[in-house]
Amino acid sequence: MESRKRTFVRAVVAAAVLAGLGSAAVAQAPPVKIGLLATLEGPFAAGGQDGMRGAELAVRQRNGVVAGRKIEIIKASSDAKPDVAVNATRKLVEQDKVDIMVGPLSGSEGIAVKEYSKTQPNITFINGSSGAQATTLVNPSPNFFRFNTDGGQWMLGLGKAALDKGYKRVMVIAEDYAFPYSQVQGFMTEYCKLGGKVPVKAWVPLGGKDYSSVIARIPKDVDALVVVLGGADAVNFLNQYEQAGGDKPLIGGSITVSQDILNYRGKRRESLVGTIAGAPIADAYEAPEWKAFVADYKKNFPDGYPSPSLFGLVYYINMKAALDGLEAVKGDLSDGQKKYREALTKMVLKTPVGDVKLDQNRQAIGTTFVTEVVKDSQGNLYNKVLRKIDNVNQTLGQPPAEFKIGSRDEPNCP
Amino acid sequence: MSAASWRGAMNLQAPRPLAPADQRAAVADEPRRRRFRNPVRAHHVVVLAFLLAFPWLTTPFFTYQIGAQALALGLIALSLTFLAGAGGMISLAQMTVAGIAGYMVAIFGTAATDGAALGWPWWLAVLLGITIAVLAATFIGWLSVRTEGIYTIMITLAIGVAFYYLALQNYAVFNGFQGKQKVFPPTLAGVYWRDATPFYYLALACALAGYLFVVYLLRTPFGIALQGIRDNPRRMHALGFNVTAHRVAAYAVAGAIAAVGGVLFTWYNGLVTPGSVGTGWLINILVIAVLGGMRHPVGAFLGAVVFVLLQNFAIDVIDRERFNLVIGVVFLAIVLFSRDGLLGWWAALSARMSTHRGGTPWKAASGRSYAR
Numbered sequence: 001m002e003s004r005k006r007t008f009v010r011a012v013v014a015a016a017v018l019a020g021l022g023s024a025a026v027a028q029a030p031p032v033k034i035g036l037l038a039t040l041e042g043p044f045a046a047g048g049q050d051g052m053r054g055a056e057l058a059v060r061q062r063n064g065v066v067a068g069r070k071i072e073i074i075k076a077s078s079d080a081k082p083d084v085a086v087n088a089t090r091k092l093v094e095q096d097k098v099d100i101m102v103g104p105l106s107g108s109e110g111i112a113v114k115e116y117s118k119t120q121p122n123i124t125f126i127n128g129s130s131g132a133q134a135t136t137l138v139n140p141s142p143n144f145f146r147f148n149t150d151g152g153q154w155m156l157g158l159g160k161a162a163l164d165k166g167y168k169r170v171m172v173i174a175e176d177y178a179f180p181y182s183q184v185q186g187f188m189t190e191y192c193k194l195g196g197k198v199p200v201k202a203w204v205p206l207g208g209k210d211y212s213s214v215i216a217r218i219p220k221d222v223d224a225l226v227v228v229l230g231g232a233d234a235v236n237f238l239n240q241y242e243q244a245g246g247d248k249p250l251i252g253g254s255i256t257v258s259q260d261i262l263n264y265r266g267k268r269r270e271s272l273v274g275t276i277a278g279a280p281i282a283d284a285y286e287a288p289e290w291k292a293f294v295a296d297y298k299k300n301f302p303d304g305y306p307s308p309s310l311f312g313l314v315y316y317i318n319m320k321a322a323l324d325g326l327e328a329v330k331g332d333l334s335d336g337q338k339k340y341r342e343a344l345t346k347m348v349l350k351t352p353v354g355d356v357k358l359d360q361n362r363q364a365i366g367t368t369f370v371t372e373v374v375k376d377s378q379g380n381l382y383n384k385v386l387r388k389i390d391n392v393n394q395t396l397g398q399p400p401a402e403f404k405i406g407s408r409d410e411p412n413c414p
Numbered sequence: 415m416s417a418a419s420w421r422g423a424m425n426l427q428a429p430r431p432l433a434p435a436d437q438r439a440a441v442a443d444e445p446r447r448r449r450f451r452n453p454v455r456a457h458h459v460v461v462l463a464f465l466l467a468f469p470w471l472t473t474p475f476f477t478y479q480i481g482a483q484a485l486a487l488g489l490i491a492l493s494l495t496f497l498a499g500a501g502g503m504i505s506l507a508q509m510t511v512a513g514i515a516g517y518m519v520a521i522f523g524t525a526a527t528d529g530a531a532l533g534w535p536w537w538l539a540v541l542l543g544i545t546i547a548v549l550a551a552t553f554i555g556w557l558s559v560r561t562e563g564i565y566t567i568m569i570t571l572a573i574g575v576a577f578y579y580l581a582l583q584n585y586a587v588f589n590g591f592q593g594k595q596k597v598f599p600p601t602l603a604g605v606y607w608r609d610a611t612p613f614y615y616l617a618l619a620c621a622l623a624g625y626l627f628v629v630y631l632l633r634t635p636f637g638i639a640l641q642g643i644r645d646n647p648r649r650m651h652a653l654g655f656n657v658t659a660h661r662v663a664a665y666a667v668a669g670a671i672a673a674v675g676g677v678l679f680t681w682y683n684g685l686v687t688p689g690s691v692g693t694g695w696l697i698n699i700l701v702i703a704v705l706g707g708m709r710h711p712v713g714a715f716l717g718a719v720v721f722v723l724l725q726n727f728a729i730d731v732i733d734r735e736r737f738n739l740v741i742g743v744v745f746l747a748i749v750l751f752s753r754d755g756l757l758g759w760w761a762a763l764s765a766r767m768s769t770h771r772g773g774t775p776w777k778a779a780s781g782r783s784y785a786r
Contacts, residue, residue, distance in 0.1 A: 041738070077729060077737070083683040087479060091726055094475030176591035205582055205591040205688070
């Protein structure tokens with residue numbers, strides 16, 4: 001009895017020692033903490049959720065380990081307001097001590113987080129899905145990277161496509177913040193140059209619920225509406241436009257006809273068929289990398305959308321960049337992450353929609369699509385590719401000196 | 415229910431906080447005089463020392479995002495605690511007054527967005543901001559003092575929402591949905607006042623000044639008269655007090671406190687947008703004041719600390735997509751189990767302690783106001 005007890009004690013001690021050794025081995029390569037910020041509240045709550053899915057997918061594809069270091073994701077939420085995004089980021093960086101920050105989702109948030117990143121020079125910030133031009137074009141931050149193309153780049157080619165459809169005069173309805181400014185700039189620069197007219201622009205607040213006054217302002221003589229609204233705003237607008245008996249064809253912003261909107265349940269949904277849009281994503285893109293990505297997304301998230309949304313894809317791209325960079329430096333984040341940042345700067349990132357490289361402001365140069373909404377045999381709506389444009393840079397091919405950043409009044413062609 | 419009886423009912427239900435009258439009546443004459451001569455007690459010193467040492471005990475994150483934010487929000491909530499506690503007037507427009515001060519600082523000073531920005535020196539901008547906010551608060555008071563109870567809440571809510579839409583839809587001055595970005599405190603005496611520690615001390619100085627001012631004011635003839643008006647306006651009127659004037663003056667004083675808090679909060683966020691004065695924030699200030707309790711000015715700051723902690727850390731407690739549930743449940747629990755927020759809990763606790771020790775003193779007696 002006594003001896004058996006002693007054996008037991010020995011076994012316990014041995015186990016404890018082994019466990020200690022084991023944890024010591026793990027301690028040699030401590031986990032890399034990555035902060036992940038998306039909007040789980042507010043108008044982009046659905047998009048934010050899919051953004052989280054995309055980022056998680058990138059981690060799962062590597063089984064949560066890069067270069068022998070475990071990846072630990074710490075999530076945070078905002079509601080598309082810049083002050084809330086900065087508070088959440090500050091908590092992740094200063095309290096949770098993350099090494100790398102991925103986020104935020106929305107345009108104004110991106111500008112605010114970029115400004116904050118300047119006060120934390122030893123942390124690397126990688127964008128989530130925010131797409132305001134000003135983030136990387138005006139006062140760029142040396143430690144803020146964006147591996148997705150921006151809202152202006154996404155709209156390239158759409159102006160021509162609209163004129164091809166015969167839309168000679170359009171009204172713009174867009175949310176009143178930096179990202180839609182960029183989207184409208186990307187559309188109008190081309191559209192105005194080719195002779196299109198935009199007599200009225202209506203800027204509405206983000207998270208607005210009542211669009212009746214905007215709908216009342218739609219002139220009779222416009223051929224189509226350019227609707228740059230996202231998330232719940234887009235759904236609200238489409239429903240109210242339907243109820244008001246509106247029948248103008250639509251031209252969509254990049255997040256207006258993303259999967260999170262195409263899958264809402266409403267009568268107006270049918271009339272979205274035929275809507276053209278510019279986006280960094282096209283559901284029916286034929287490339288094998290894209291198909292593999294969609295299959296992987298569906299396998300990992302049975303409760304997700306029939307096809308990943310823009311937010312899902314773009315968060316995936318940025319998180320993949322973060323992890324690929326980590327792989328390139330073998331998990332070495334020493335010296336204020338200097339090597340890591342060099343690796344990111346030089347990297348040619350393989351994404352499901354083609355290769356991405358960065359310009360001198362750490363802004364992506366990549367592929368964009370012109371798409372059209374069609375319906376498949378099961379009744380699901382999806383975006384088919386009208387045109388694919390590679391190597392789109394941030395100034396849309398114009399010399400940087402001539403390029404004017406989008407705002408409420410710029411560009412203008414009434 | 416007739417309007418008169420409804421008003422009466424509202425009066426009865428109004429929190430009966432900030433009740434030095436109650437306490438003083440119960441306190442024997444002698445200790446009371448001693449308390450007046452030397453109001454500083456041991457726990458005051460401990461709390462003050464802790465507050466002063468706070469930045470050295472914690473990280474910059476806690477100093478700035480928890481400490482400084484709670485102090486700025488607490489100051490705005492203090493204005494409501496004062497109005498509701500001492501004056502019996504629950505105004506939902508206190509965040510509006512704070513927001514007006516923030517907007518004015520941006521408009522007269524510098525901001526990095528479209529719309530008016532006159533670029534005047536920061537001290538002038540702050541001075542003008544507070545002055546205009548006080549004028550606005552006085553106007554709000556003048557409009558709403560003739561109402562009571564739920565009608566005051568309605569009219570101040572209406573004013574708050576009206577200002578929200580004004581800021582949202584006016585581009586020339588308020589710059590619409592974008593609001594005013596990059597509104598920062600100045601660099602003064604070689605210190606950038608938005609850095610964590612300097613900003614914390616700035617907020618602490620303002621919060622202490624506001625707190626002591628309210629504590630002092632409650633003992634002045636004006637403060638006593640205001641509490642008298644809260645308890646029985648008709649009798650005070652019969653005694654020759656001008657009820658309306660006292661109430662409007664209370665709004666003006668509360669406006670000044672909220673304005674200072676508003677300038678701090680604007681500097682803290684570095685921006686002021688319609689979202690900063692939207693219904694969400696109007697209600698949040700009420701939540702903070704109720705959470706802390708309205709029986710004493712310190713309640714506003716206690717409520718702000720709990721509010722800020724929850725906002726920051728609820729997401730760590732539970733599933734990331736459901737964290738608002740935690741915030742809601744905690745608020746509900748505090749309000750449900752205590753008639754007067756955290757201070758109510760504290761009073762109940764100390765009352766029970768002193769009864770257990772066999773003493774009966776005034777603390778137990780003053781428990782009446784929440785145990786009713």
